[in-house]
Amino acid sequence: MAKDFPTRAENYAQWYNDLVIKANMAENSAVRGCMVIKPYGYAIWEKMQAALDKMFKDTGHENAYFPLFIPKSFFSKEASHVEGFAKECAVVTHYRLKNDPNGKGVIVDETAKLDEELIVRPTSETVIWDIYRTWIQSYRDLPLLINQWANVVRWEMRTRLFLRTTEFLWQEGHTAHATSQEAVAETEQMLNVYADFVENFMAVPVLKGIKSPNERFAGAVETYCIETIMQDGKALQAGTSHYLGQNFAKAFDVKFLSKENKLEYVWGTSWGVSTRLIGALIMAHSDDNGLVLPPKLAPTQVVIIPIWKTDEQLAAISVKVNEIKKNLQARGISVKYDDRDTYKPGWKFNEYEFKGVPIRLVIGPRDFENGTVEVSRRDTLEKATYQLQDIETKVEHLLQSIQDNLFQKALDYRESMTTKADSWEEFVDLLDNKGGFILAHWDGTPETEQEIKEKTKATIRCIPLDVKPEEGKCILSGKPSANRVVFARSY
RNA sequence: CGGGGUGUAGUACAGUUGGUAGUAUGCCUGGUUUGGGACCAGGAGGUCGUCGGUUCGAGUCCGGCCACCCCGACCA
Numbered sequence: 001m002a003k004d005f006p007t008r009a010e011n012y013a014q015w016y017n018d019l020v021i022k023a024n025m026a027e028n029s030a031v032r033g034c035m036v037i038k039p040y041g042y043a044i045w046e047k048m049q050a051a052l053d054k055m056f057k058d059t060g061h062e063n064a065y066f067p068l069f070i071p072k073s074f075f076s077k078e079a080s081h082v083e084g085f086a087k088e089c090a091v092v093t094h095y096r097l098k099n100d101p102n103g104k105g106v107i108v109d110e111t112a113k114l115d116e117e118l119i120v121r122p123t124s125e126t127v128i129w130d131i132y133r134t135w136i137q138s139y140r141d142l143p144l145l146i147n148q149w150a151n152v153v154r155w156e157m158r159t160r161l162f163l164r165t166t167e168f169l170w171q172e173g174h175t176a177h178a179t180s181q182e183a184v185a186e187t188e189q190m191l192n193v194y195a196d197f198v199e200n201f202m203a204v205p206v207l208k209g210i211k212s213p214n215e216r217f218a219g220a221v222e223t224y225c226i227e228t229i230m231q232d233g234k235a236l237q238a239g240t241s242h243y244l245g246q247n248f249a250k251a252f253d254v255k256f257l258s259k260e261n262k263l264e265y266v267w268g269t270s271w272g273v274s275t276r277l278i279g280a281l282i283m284a285h286s287d288d289n290g291l292v293l294p295p296k297l298a299p300t301q302v303v304i305i306p307i308w309k310t311d312e313q314l315a316a317i318s319v320k321v322n323e324i325k326k327n328l329q330a331r332g333i334s335v336k337y338d339d340r341d342t343y344k345p346g347w348k349f350n351e352y353e354f355k356g357v358p359i360r361l362v363i364g365p366r367d368f369e370n371g372t373v374e375v376s377r378r379d380t381l382e383k384a385t386y387q388l389q390d391i392e393t394k395v396e397h398l399l400q401s402i403q404d405n406l407f408q409k410a411l412d413y414r415e416s417m418t419t420k421a422d423s424w425e426e427f428v429d430l431l432d433n434k435g436g437f438i439l440a441h442w443d444g445t446p447e448t449e450q451e452i453k454e455k456t457k458a459t460i461r462c463i464p465l466d467v468k469p470e471e472g473k474c475i476l477s478g479k480p481s482a483n484r485v486v487f488a489r490s491y
Numbered sequence: 492c493g494g495g496g497u498g499u500a501g502u503a504c505a506g507u508u509g510g511u512a513g514u515a516u517g518c519c520u521g522g523u524u525u526g527g528g529a530c531c532a533g534g535a536g537g538u539c540g541u542c543g544g545u546u547c548g549a550g551u552c553c554g555g556c557c558a559c560c561c562c563g564a565c566c567a
Contacts, residue, residue, distance in 0.1 A: 013561080013562095014561090017560095017561095028559080028560085030558095032558085032559075084566095084567065085567085087565075087566085088565085088566075122567095123567085154566080154567095156565080156566060157492085157564075157565045157566075158562090158563085158564085158565075158566085164566080211567080215567070216567075217567045218567065219567095220567085223567070225567090237567085240567065242567085272567095307525065307526050308525070309524090309525070341525080343525095343528090344524085344525050344527090344528075344529060345525060345526065345527070345528095346525085346526085346527040346528050346529085347527085347528045347529090348527095348528090349526095349527050349528080350527070350528050351528080353527095362526070364525095364526050365526090366526075367526090374526080
């Protein structure tokens with residue numbers, strides 16, 4: 001199954017594509033740009049959902065569900081929002097089909113035209129703020145902290161499995177607050193939740209920052225983001241959190257009476273991460289042998305493979321393994337015991353390595369005699385023989401060690417791929433020959449940012465939250481700059 | 492929308508000057524195997540993307556259409 005796919009060095013894009021398909025995570029569907037998420041890929045999404053959902057609830061949010069369809073008129077109420085999304089909206093115009101009178105299948109029934117066309121949501125701000133108007137009257141109704149797990153559709157010109165698909169799954173948080181300060185604090189809190197998740201569960205280090213005006217969410221006052229770096233040196237935006245100010249409150253007339261009995265517009269935020277995270281997870285850690293999954297998100301954390309010659313041997317080994325399995329499960333570790341006799345051990349080793357299972361335990365007749373087990377870790381491909389005694393604790397520690405090692409490796413890589421550029425020549429050279437995050441001075445104007453993008457395809461990924469003041473000159477215009485910003489070519 | 496490519500068995504591909512379709516892998520059955528992708532034997536599986544044309548005869552030649560993939564343009 002893992003045979004015949006290119007290495008990262010040979011063809012990174014093809015490596016990624018083949019990995020997704022051959023590891024049974026997803027495949028293309030009949031509709032261009034839409035993917036089928038297969039059980040193994042979906043299991044990772046479920047793990048992500050479970051972790052994030054808990055974090056959202058721990059910070060006081062509740063889940064709800066808003067409709068897929070948005071009346072076209074809602075969409076145009078916030079000017080920059082509609083401008084940002086108009087080019088990629090799917091539109092429902094009719095609600096009925098009929099048999100083709102010429103006998104060629106079915107056709108749209110023109111008599112069933114909708115009075116008002118419906119937009120398939122590319123994001124739900126409009127439909128949600130329209131409802132918030134009716135939910136919010138008083139400061140006592142605030143803050144309103146809602147999240148929804150949903151699918152959205154954005155008609156992208158070019159798609160890639162997980163990274164950019166026409167339809168994708170995500171969560172979108174939408175909150176309303178009595179003050180600007182509170183809304184900003186919420187925006188920052190959720191950015192930190194995302195950073196925490198991506199670093200501690202996905203084992204991918206993030207750079208927290210704010211977007212330049214060009215890259216800002218359509219309708220936001222400020223967009224915060226977490227940026228990650230992939231093994232090919234390209235940046236990938238892993239999540240965004242938006243401070244919406246009163247933009248949507250004004251567009252949808254959402255007001256509340258304050259303690260002082262004054263009628264005021266509420267302050268909003270929205271924030272989201274999507275199935276794109278699965279793409280990031282794959283590209284951050286996987287190698288030329290296949291997937292490498294961090295233990296905290298791996299659908300199966302430990303696979304146990306028996307080796308035997310006789311039925312008696314298998315029976316004896318299975319008794320032992322089932323005991324180990326039970327003890328591991330008692331500690332919350334997901335275990336798969338693969339005692340199929342339809343595949344040979346070697347085949348299974350390759351299979352689970354390709355699928356990125358963090359730890360493999362092998363027990364054969366020799367181990368059974370000696371009270372040992374062979375332990376292999378996916379991240380380093382190292383093998384060792386352990387005594388069976390208290391194997392649960394050893395496995396638990398090893399899982400943590402793999403999780404830590406993956407993060408450290410990714411962090412070291414990011415450090416090595418973060419470079420300062422002080423001249424245009426240096427900047428272009430770094431982009432073409434090294435990639436990664438490039439710290440450079442920018443004069444702060446959208447025109448300069450645009451020109452850099454046109455010349456190099458690099459964009460400002462963010463202005464880091466912890467940016468240090470540093471006098472310098474813009475690498476393009478030479479005008480004065482107060483600090484460096486982060487440039488990269490990105491997904 | 493531009494540039495490039497591909498449509499033939501579940502999958503990946505081959506198919507010569509036009510003569511009625513093959514290889515690998517996977518699948519099924521039986522047996523031998525099992526500490527890094529096992530072996531032997533037998534077997535099932537294809538309106539060759541689609542529509543039309545040329546021809547005694549088209550996977551192959553000609554034309555139209557469709558779909559998908561890759562690279563761009565586009566993209567919070």
